Amino acid sequence: MRIVYLHQYFFTRSMVGIAGNRSYEFARRLVAMGHQVDMVTSYTYDQGHAHLDWFETEEDGIRVHWLPVPYSNKMDFKKRVKAFFRFAIRASRKAVEIEADVVIATSGPLTIAVPGIFASWYRNIPFVFEVRDLWPEGAIQLNVLTNPMAKWLARRLERFAYARSRHIVALSPGMRDGIAGTGVSASKVTIIPNAADIDLFQPDADGSEVREKYGLNSYFTLAYFGTMGLANGLNFVLDAAAELKAREVTDIRFLLHGDGMERPYLEKRARDEGLDNVLFTGPTPKDEMAKFLAGVDVCMTIFKNAPVLQTSSPNKMFDALAAGKPVLTNMPGWLESIAVRDKTGVFIKPDDPIDFADKVIWMRDHPDALREFGKNARRIAEERFSRDVLARQLECVLLSTQFSNANSAVKKVESVGERDLA
Incomplete structure (x- = not known):
């Protein structure tokens, strides 16, 4: 199978990126399965790069087209x-130049669907759309997208992408x-989690x-890894840090590792309020993250308290599970169930720094429970969220689009079982 894989922000493990490397991990596994994969992506690094237009590299057998x-x-x-739109227009032209049997586009941004739809139409091949965030609903609920006309256009694009896939x-x-x-139709949608x-x-x-x-040897340390943006709501972590300071708890540290538009404000707040129990580090490439996870006691998955964010499937949660680390999350629903039902960690009430501080102290004081959480985390990572298993599921989805009975064939990929995901 010849696959055109569209992802505007593609990163390998060795790259310092703003997104996860799901597309890289899946693409290299598809190559190992015997498929040809052309990744169409953007180059966001040093803009003094010798290439001013499209250029190609090979990454673990993946032919990568960079703009x-x-x-x-x-x-x-x-x-x-x-x-977003600059890339969508140029990627549309590039995608149709590549011989393929199927095209898959992975969001965000939502505009990545445009070259996918165009290549599908031009070459008369199936289009598979992977939704990694509910957009534009997320931008609307976070008050990032406020213009009525822009909202209307975004929702039209969303529905058009779903209809053409x-x-x-x-x-x-x-x-x-x-x-x-x-x-x-529900039969048109398959869940393949992070x-x-x-x-x-x-x-x-x-x-x-x-x-x-980082001087953490004598401290119980909770870490957040990832983007520090509006959606992540990391002021909540500083609220908990302030609560612990007020209680004169001195042996707990919060480590915030990453970057984003909110990081300067968070750092300023920590300085202004004397929150020396909060450390800022990173960002680093994915392949160096293992050292950081190994060096902390608990991994936090924190989001702003917005309903649409409760649908998230964040990389940081699954990295923590793989590392066998207890998790702490403030997201009701699916992520809460992974923490509580699967006994991998604790759930804290959104926007409640007192509950946050209470749960952190409880985790510090119950090392036996944390060890059990860690064992459970690794177990479900292996049993339900292995990349090898999930890449096979994606392969089944892509193969099934080659046949008229795609909707029935795709049911074969759901070996994880919706009871494990609900």
């Missing part, structure tokens, strides 16, 4: 949208329900280097 397009998660919304991949039960809420890097992250990894470097 230099300046982008940073510190950009304002208008600049981001400009980058042969099949849709959603990353969580909540995303599936959100897509179905637009009128899409995956755990069980080969990169190991429960017995040595974290002494990180603990020594």
